[in-house]
């Protein structure tokens with residue numbers, strides 16, 4: 001069956017259809033709806049901000065581990081440029097979190113990671129292992145990024161009522177350039193998945209699903 005479907009459309013396309021329920025749960029979460037309709041409780045937003053800052057501090061080494069795998073394993077040297085661009089923008093992102101936190105009166109140095117955040121970070125750490133294939137890691141990176149891109153872009157649509165003080169946050173992940181970055185990651189993932197062994201393909205799909213589940217839990221945690 002898999003052999004038949006692998007050359008029709010892309011692998012990620014098939015997965016997004018097959019796992020659409022959890023994908024929608026991750027990208028159209030009540031937390032995102034609350035930003036989009038302006039009903040968000042500022043305390044929930046601040047909780048998300050503090051926890052996400054800690055998450056991103058683990059996400060940086062994860063993204064770097066994908067870059068390292070690309071350097072070692074990729075058949076296309078331009079993958080490294082794409083990944084380096086992503087890492088470079090994380091530098092800006094960390095600074096943004098610090099500015100945004102002080103704007104909202106959130107003290108980043110005293111944030112304690114919640115259990116859900118710890119679980120997600122531990123999962124990211126497991127993906128940094130040298131035994132995890134580049135194909136699996138790049139698929140995970142795409143999944144992590146696309147959830148935020150799709151979620152926050154939804155809050156910037158014409159009919160959205162996102163409050164002015166949350167627009168900058170939504171812009172950070174909902175902007176067109178980030179959208180293009182996510183499309184590029186997806187193309188790289190699909191290129192690799194097309195050539196992957198059945199075992200790698202299975203691992204990448206399970207990882208994709210785990211990421212979506214962690215993202216849903218992360219939004220749940222932020223909602224309090």
Ligand SMILES: Cc1ncc(CNC=O)c(N)n1
Pocket residue numbers: 052055056059093144145147148215218
């Ligand atoms: C929980 C979570 N998932 C994805 C992202 C987006 N990637 C980097 O910023 C994020 N910041 N936080």
